[in-house]
Amino acid sequence: MQAIYDLVRDVPDFPRPGIMFKDITPLLADANAFAECIRALCDPWRGKGIGAVCGIESRGFIFGAAMAQSLNAGFVPLRKAGKLPPPVVGMDYGLEYGLDRLEIGTEALKPGERVLIVDDVLATGGTLDAGRRLVERLGAEVVGASVAIELRGLDGRARWVSDAPLHALVSY
Numbered sequence: 516m517q518a519i520y521d522l523v524r525d526v527p528d529f530p531r532p533g534i535m536f537k538d539i540t541p542l543l544a545d546a547n548a549f550a551e552c553i554r555a556l557c558d559p560w561r562g563k564g565i566g567a568v569c570g571i572e573s574r575g576f577i578f579g580a581a582m583a584q585s586l587n588a589g590f591v592p593l594r595k596a597g598k599l600p601p602p603v604v605g606m607d608y609g610l611e612y613g614l615d616r617l618e619i620g621t622e623a624l625k626p627g628e629r630v631l632i633v634d635d636v637l638a639t640g641g642t643l644d645a646g647r648r649l650v651e652r653l654g655a656e657v658v659g660a661s662v663a664i665e666l667r668g669l670d671g672r673a674r675w676v677s678d679a680p681l682h683a684l685v686s687y
């Protein structure tokens with residue numbers, strides 16, 4: 516896990532003054548560390564009957580798609596506004612450095628389907644909360660969530676009001 520810490524770069528004042536941005540691109544560029552990261556993210560979910568991994572645009576796609584393959588599950592994108600063709604349902608939310616909207620195709624998940632939600636970073640938790648609500652709106656079952664990085668100081672975990680587990684690989 517130390518390799519993962521070593522490969523996440525701190526970028527001060529990006530994308531806004533006062534934000535310490537966690538840059539995952541050095542981690543993604545390292546084949547062994549990225550593979551180890553995907554393995555470790557998937558381990559808690561093996562044998563748990565995950566039918567679909569919902570990855571959150573855009574960095575959540577990188578981890579989510581690789582995890583879906585490893586878990587032998589489908590991949591369903593939760594996309595930013597206006598990117599998915601209709602019909603969609605959407606949700607506005609706030610994140611550490613702005614406001615945004617996530618959407619999902621109304622036919623993308625079956626009622627009762629067992630879903631894992633994946634993102635790269637948990638900061639204030641607004642994004643993950645919006646993702647959970649959208650999946651539940653479609654009647655699917657949120658089995659849990661995984662993030663590569665948790666920023667504990669922003670207490671995003673408090674926004675995860677589900678009983679389903681929320682796993683973080685590394686935390687700061």
Ligand SMILES: O=P(O)(O)OC[C@H]1O[C@H](OP(=O)(O)OP(=O)(O)O)[C@H](O)[C@@H]1O
Nearest residue numbers: 572573574610611637638639640641642
């Ligand atoms: O916990 P929160 O405060 O909600 O912040 C976490 C979200 O912020 C980033 O997404 P961003 O909207 O910057 O999109 P990107 O992945 O396209 O860079 C990150 O990828 C998470 O999705």
Ligand SMILES: Nc1ncnc2[nH]cnc12
Nearest residue numbers: 535536537538611636638
């Ligand atoms: N500090 C941060 N670094 C990287 N991604 C983020 N998303 C929200 N806050 C972030």
